[in-house]
Amino acid sequence: MQYTYQVQGMTCGHCERAVVHAVRTVDDGAEVKVDLPTGKVVVESDASREAIANAIREEGYQVAA
Numbered sequence: 001m002q003y004t005y006q007v008q009g010m011t012c013g014h015c016e017r018a019v020v021h022a023v024r025t026v027d028d029g030a031e032v033k034v035d036l037p038t039g040k041v042v043v044e045s046d047a048s049r050e051a052i053a054n055a056i057r058e059e060g061y062q063v064a065a
């Protein structure tokens, strides 16, 4: 599946790595693309959309429903 999330609060490369790491705790084979200026995160994964969103939230970032 490919999911697109709107994530708030990512400001730098550290945030980007934190989000990628959070997604990979759910699925270590996930493809993750982060666009910092827009906060758009595109994930290619077999995990559920909600499980990935929750992992990003637990990292401290807001994910639009």
Ligand SMILES: [Cu+2]
Binding pocket: 010, 011, 012, 013, 014, 015, 016
């Ligand atoms: Cu940052």
